[in-house]
Amino acid sequence: MLSQHLKGNVQFLNSVNSWEEAIKESATPLSKGGNITEKYVDDMIQNVHENGPYIVIVPGIAMPHAQNKDNSVVKTGVSLLKLEEPVAFPEGKEVNLLFTLAAEDTTGHLDLISDLSSLLIEDDVQEKLEKLNSEEEILDLIQTVE
Template identity: 35%
Template sequence: MSIRSPSNRQVEAITISHILLLDYTNSFRKILPLYSDKKGGESMSEVKLKDLLKKENIKIHMKADNWEGAVRIGGEILVQNGYVEERFVEAVVQTIKTIGPYMVIYPGLAVPHARPEYGVKKLGMSLITLDEPVNFGSQYNDPVKTIICLAPIDTTSHFKALELVLKMIHDGSLRGIEKAEDIDEIMKRIH
């Protein structure tokens, strides 16, 4: 399907219903061994969400006027903690402006990211929850209350990270994270 991006540029896009996420999770599991990457003696297939999403990268009850502000909050956490350079945040914002809200992968959840060459220093994630949800322009998945920014170090490591996020959706952890009153409560919900 072809759509018009916010910048009025025609781009190719595929719309995926969140009902199909289980099928995609199973597909990720099949292809992950093909992309297994040894990092410090540990295979990416052995990595858990808690390995990628550290406590210092989580903030709750944040305030943002719009999707761009929310993405910048999540991205700045990664900048401050040494995962990415500032240009990574700019690349994420520009990608959404150019291509549209494809990073809103599930009702209430966006997973903004950019390519590794835009200043990614190490693999990691940040998570923010918003006091008031924001709209990205996603027909089916707005408004967004939870944003998980992903910093991929290569073109394959993010497959495992996305699989872990999908697992969190399917086991119900996402809804608990949205309602969490403190970061320790979130840490208990991620595996």
């Protein structure tokens, strides 16, 4: 599931100037693919402003997301942005992997999340992800846990 959804949605960047920019960049494939509207991007950023950087789910990895308000999510989807240089989220949390999640409703995306959880629960998966530099390699790694 996760690997299928991520197909064509993986991006690599050297660095970004701010965590806001990181979220915007990471969401571009979803905007282009018609999964989300611009408002959803703003909502994700606003979410961090309001509730703190709790979307940093483990050190180094963030899962930007927000509620689907006013149909800002058209179609469930997920994208990945990998940064060469980590970007600092509030409270000094450094992040270099962003799995950006857009969920139509509160249930439809659960297998995506389940796969993501299987991925992250693996030992040294983070080190492995650090080393991979192409979408193909990353999707292969994800398929091993699905």
